Amino acid sequence: MTSVAHLKGEELMRVSTTESTSRYLSMALASRRLMNHLDIFSLTGEMDEPTTSALRNLLSIIDAGGQTGNSFAPVPGTSPFGRYEQTLVVNEVAQPFNLKDVRGKLGHIIDGTVPAGERPTAVRDVNEFLYDLENRALHEYSEMSSQREW
Amino acid sequence: MNGDERKRALLHDTAVCYRFVKATAAACKLGSGFPSYSSSTQTLLKSIKDLSSATLDYLLAFPSKSPEDPVEYRRRRQSLVTIRLAWQNIHLYVQPAVDADTLNVPTELIQMLTDRVRLIQGCGSMEFAAIHTDKLNYFQFPPGEFERTVLDLASIVSAKTEWPPDLGIIALPHSQAQHLFLNGLLAHEIGHSIFLRLNCLEQIKNLIPGALDNVFRPPQDVGLDAAERGRLPGILQDWAEEIFCDLLGVHLLGPSFVLASIEFFDMANRLGGDGHIDQTAAKSDFKFSRSHPSRLFRLSRQTALLEKLGWWDVIKASNSHNIQLMNESLSLRRNSFSFEEIIAPTGDRIVDAFYQCIEGIEVEVERVTEALRDDAGHAREIPEYVALKDCVDTYLSHAVVPSTLWVKDGFKTPSSIVLLNAAHMYYLTGIEDLIKSSDKPESDDIHLRAVWMERVENWTTKGLEDISMLKKEGA
Numbered sequence: 001m002t003s004v005a006h007l008k009g010e011e012l013m014r015v016s017t018t019e020s021t022s023r024y025l026s027m028a029l030a031s032r033r034l035m036n037h038l039d040i041f042s043l044t045g046e047m048d049e050p051t052t053s054a055l056r057n058l059l060s061i062i063d064a065g066g067q068t069g070n071s072f073a074p075v076p077g078t079s080p081f082g083r084y085e086q087t088l089v090v091n092e093v094a095q096p097f098n099l100k101d102v103r104g105k106l107g108h109i110i111d112g113t114v115p116a117g118e119r120p121t122a123v124r125d126v127n128e129f130l131y132d133l134e135n136r137a138l139h140e141y142s143e144m145s146s147q148r149e150w
Numbered sequence: 151m152n153g154d155e156r157k158r159a160l161l162h163d164t165a166v167c168y169r170f171v172k173a174t175a176a177a178c179k180l181g182s183g184f185p186s187y188s189s190s191t192q193t194l195l196k197s198i199k200d201l202s203s204a205t206l207d208y209l210l211a212f213p214s215k216s217p218e219d220p221v222e223y224r225r226r227r228q229s230l231v232t233i234r235l236a237w238q239n240i241h242l243y244v245q246p247a248v249d250a251d252t253l254n255v256p257t258e259l260i261q262m263l264t265d266r267v268r269l270i271q272g273c274g275s276m277e278f279a280a281i282h283t284d285k286l287n288y289f290q291f292p293p294g295e296f297e298r299t300v301l302d303l304a305s306i307v308s309a310k311t312e313w314p315p316d317l318g319i320i321a322l323p324h325s326q327a328q329h330l331f332l333n334g335l336l337a338h339e340i341g342h343s344i345f346l347r348l349n350c351l352e353q354i355k356n357l358i359p360g361a362l363d364n365v366f367r368p369p370q371d372v373g374l375d376a377a378e379r380g381r382l383p384g385i386l387q388d389w390a391e392e393i394f395c396d397l398l399g400v401h402l403l404g405p406s407f408v409l410a411s412i413e414f415f416d417m418a419n420r421l422g423g424d425g426h427i428d429q430t431a432a433k434s435d436f437k438f439s440r441s442h443p444s445r446l447f448r449l450s451r452q453t454a455l456l457e458k459l460g461w462w463d464v465i466k467a468s469n470s471h472n473i474q475l476m477n478e479s480l481s482l483r484r485n486s487f488s489f490e491e492i493i494a495p496t497g498d499r500i501v502d503a504f505y506q507c508i509e510g511i512e513v514e515v516e517r518v519t520e521a522l523r524d525d526a527g528h529a530r531e532i533p534e535y536v537a538l539k540d541c542v543d544t545y546l547s548h549a550v551v552p553s554t555l556w557v558k559d560g561f562k563t564p565s566s567i568v569l570l571n572a573a574h575m576y577y578l579t580g581i582e583d584l585i586k587s588s589d590k591p592e593s594d595d596i597h598l599r600a601v602w603m604e605r606v607e608n609w610t611t612k613g614l615e616d617i618s619m620l621k622k623e624g625a
Contacts, residue, residue, distance in 0.1 A: 029302035084380035
């Protein structure tokens, strides 16, 4: 799979810099928002539809990671994780979390099948992943914001 | 760090962030008197101010909620960075919003565009705050970006902070506020807000992967590496949105929008001495880029839409080289265009895929703008334009503001859209007459010509103000 580092120089040259930079900020903010909502879910077991939908979107990106099927992916839409460069980051960050089965825990949280007693642990592990995602997005944003424009 | 050291560090870092946010939002002062702001800009500035208050409150409470658990602490601590960088992004927009007072934005044009947008179903209470940008470009401002940052930040710092749901943001180059006709390009920016608000992508998003699958069936897909393959849906999504915004601009403003695009990109340069498109001069304008469809492609679709709306029939006889360029663009076909940032034949296939989506995009624009057309599918203003165009010309040629026209045996106030388009056509073809009737009738002086052009824009702006005032009085 192509890495983000490999693409960065190319992206800076070819894509509208302001817009592609701000996508990393959106990614960081979205990750933080999800962490906050998951904290509430951990305590109450309740989750609103936008949060479920955002988590589902994230899960579909993880599931599609590295697959090279014959069909093209759906359009990224307005998802903060959906652009190609952002999907690479999601998948790079997700990789080390395979051992903790973050993908599985995320799926159970979305399905509502995580038992109440296991909620705090599941949320904690997913939030660790989201924390890393936020961290990485902040790094990319800071780095790209400080590039010279001319 | 032990507990005390960690606490001191957190207090310090939170205070640093607090000072940063406070200083960033300080520019949003809303007093009475000068400078004065339109109600939409006031809403924007007030929203930023409210968000800053919510952020400051959040930061005041931040250290007291610090967890003991190192993992939880680390996670919470990072939110300070996120908040700070979000405000760093908002910082980009604060001063440009403050600078856009009523003397420095084309108020009447924005009001006219807002009135048009409000005719669209689902946009009845929309308003637009104009801000300045230091970039001399109407096409690069990503309105969704600022909105998304603010919304996300608001939901992090306070559940109560809300972004005004009917507020769109548009940006114009800070030096161009007085250029009425050129600012017609703001209709494109408004298109981005509508695209988002009405969730238009939902209607066209499925066309894109299908079209790409069609043109890249194995073995044609061998030219694509994984990165290109991954990016293509996003590239076509961007092209689709840009074309949507262009076509919406045509529906909102008519020919004036297309003429503004021609002037902005100085596209008349692509017209050869023989009156046809010069293939060498126009070489770059046939090419799609990663962010936008090719300029001549955009012009040809805009002009084709004018034809469909009935505008083309009433302007095509005009003796202007810009109209000639529009006429030429109508004869451009698929094979005129290329996408060379991805090498042939792959780039060409991507343009093929986009062509497969075009009809769906146009249908979506038609659906959104239905209220702007008559039963025959024509722009509603065309009969009025035909009836009043000559009269507007006469008024302008006598240096009279054409807001109340004497037609046959009575006074008539033209609609804003008719005045704008009639005056824009006069701007293209009537300046010669004004010079001929001046005290230097034979002059080729550029300064003099520029002065007359500016006057035509000023009279038109005044006309739009009068019409708006008369409309308010009538209401």
